[in-house]
Amino acid sequence: MKVREIAEALNAEILCGFDGLDTEISCAFGSDLMSDVLAFVKGKTVLLTGLINQQVIRTAEMADLSAIVFVRGKKPEEDIIRLAQENNIIVLLTRDTLYSASGKLYARGLAGIQLD
C-alpha cells in the first residue's frame, strides 16, 4: 500500500514528506511504546501512534521506518516535524483513534507485523 493510500483512507493531513507519498508500505505497527517499536518492527513499516515527542521520530529514524501516522488528532510541534523532515520520514496526522485507524488500514489489506 502506498503512503498516499494510507493518507486517503485515514483522511489524514500530510505534515511532511510530500515527496514520498508513492513510497510502498508493507506492514503497520500501532503502539505508544517506543521500546516495543525498537524491539519488534522490521522493514517497510508505518508506525501509528498517539505519542508525540522527538523520540518517536528518533525511533523511526533508527528502525528505518518510512512513515508515522499520529492519531487522535494530536499535532506535533514544529521542531518535531522538522526533525522528521531532516530524516526523510513522512508524517501524517489523522483524527481517527489508534483502533479506528488500524481497523481502516487492516480492512484495506495492510497487514500487521509478524512477531518471531
Added chain:
Amino acid sequence: MEQMKYTFNVEKDDFVLAGQASSNIKKLLRQLGIDSGIIRRLAIATYEAEINIVIHSLGGCIELEIDPSYIRVIAADRGPGIEDIDLAMQEGYSTATDKAREMGFGAGMGLPNMKRNSDRFYVRSEKGKGTVITIEMALKAGA
C-alpha cells in the same frame, strides 16, 4: 580504511537531545557505505544504550570505533550501575522513571534488544560507579 574513533557526549535527563549521538553515528556509517542491515541493527542497539544513559545515569559518553573488520560502540556512564545484570537482561524487567515512560520507554526491552541487535554484546557494571556496554558488529566473516 584506517581505524577511526569518535566520541559523543550524552546528557542525563535530556529527552529532547536524546538520540542525537545515535543519529550522528548512523549518518556517519551511511557515509562510509556500511551495509544498511548492519547499520540498522547497530543504530537500534546504540540508541537503546543512549536512552539508558539518559534515563538511568548521571551522564556519559558513546565511543564509536570503526575498523576494517568490525564496528564497536562503547556506551559508558557514571551513575548507580546495574544492581543485577541477569535480572536486567530479562524482557519486561524495568526500573525506568515515570518521565522515561512518558517518552515511550521503560518497557524492559532495552538490554535484551541491544543484545539481539549486536553480533557481540558485553555489559560491565559497578554499583555506585556506572555501567559500560559494548556492542560489536563484524564487518567480515569470522572477524
